[in-house]
Amino acid sequence: MTSLPITLTINGHRHELEVDPRVTLLDLLRERLDLTGTKKGCDRGQCGACTVLVDGKRINSCLALAVSHDGAQVLTIEGVAHGEELHPVQAAFIAHDGFQCGFCTPGQIMSTLGLIAEGQAGDDPERIREGLSGNICRCAAYGGIVEAVLEAQQQLAKADRRTAA
């Protein structure tokens, strides 16, 4: 198969790549670019382990053909922290035990970043559960995940108020 040239900006770094058109964004990240923080769970869009942000929106990278996303800005779990300083969402997942085995956690965190950016959930646990229903946790750490999202939202809102003031 002919490889096709694409450009992707991943975690702020520009990549010029030649890809087989069948390669998903997920496989490109993991197999070609060694960004293995993004996990392959079901590979069918059912579990959310592969969630990344594309142009600021959360998507399932297992259902996205890399070639179709030529020109996109991609954020993966590797690009979330600022150096050694964890993002408030990451810190909140640790503080509230929002995981057990950790396999789904990168997807949960990326999905949470998308959810917070969408501004739909507010401080309603039910709406957070609904907003994160595309991310399955087989250890069922859901209680901790919801607490983590609530706290992360508060921390980020506080930081926003400080910036505004």
Add this chain to the structure above:
Amino acid sequence: MRDFSYLRAASVDAARQAAALPGAMLLAGGTTLIDLAKCGVAEPETLVDITHLKGLNGIEVSERSAIIGALAKMGHVADHADIKSRFPAVSEALWQAASAQIRNMATIGGNLMQRTRCPYFRDPANFPACNKREPGSGCSAIGGVTKGHAVLGTSDACIAMYPGDLAVALVAFDAVVHLGQSQVPVDDFFLLPGTTPDREHAIEPGEMITAIEIPGSASARRSTYLKIRDRQSYEFAAASAAVGIEFEADGRTIRDLRVALGGVATKPWRARAVEDALKGKVLEPDAVRAASLLAVEGATDHGANHYKIELAPRVVARAILKMGETA
């Protein structure tokens, strides 16, 4: 995934021409197509990528209608202020469909083209018999596990359920699919399986959905989408209903009623018998419950899906009564 060539369409006309070639398929959000390519159901020779086309993702809402571009994302339409206020059933159907990630990827045009979730259809390696996949090969679902299969609109060839939510709301409000210059009512766009279950949509090779138009109406403005499912979120409907209602000036007598069912039929299912039985009547719970039974007139089950015949009328009745409460 089988090898395919990839072509990025530069215009709608170029996309149509490319899609007319044998083995070509249009690629939009990819949430159905890539999934089906992975399970060996879809085997495109050429993928014609239309996601880079400009001007097909707009949402225009006026007194007369809503016109939604084929490439508008499900999540964007669900959250659109004018869709929420003038077509709440459409917004609610989208919110209750899929997951946030998939709603950010999937387009409105692609949503109409999604295929059934029949597990036999989706598993060619283990179930070679499927009339939808291979016409004439038989139906593995009939006599199989049928909990998620249709009870309305079935045939001896196929009992696969139509899985979507959006189109159920669209069919209730007489929406129209724009295929470039030509237009097809949503109700006619979806085909009954009959003897040709492989043909699901009234669209020919070389045609492409460009927009969906929903006429504005008082019943669309006062509407809801009620979806009952095995788990509370990210699940297909066990039974669902899109309902819209318009009252006379007295606030009690039903002037217009729209009812469509999801999760129970082989296509988005308009329940005109329920509408006709209640139009002109005063909204009253016993009458609503009696009329709602007409929603499943002619239904036949295949064992495990029998519950849908009891469930669907209750979902319809609850949705109608909920709309009545807000009088």
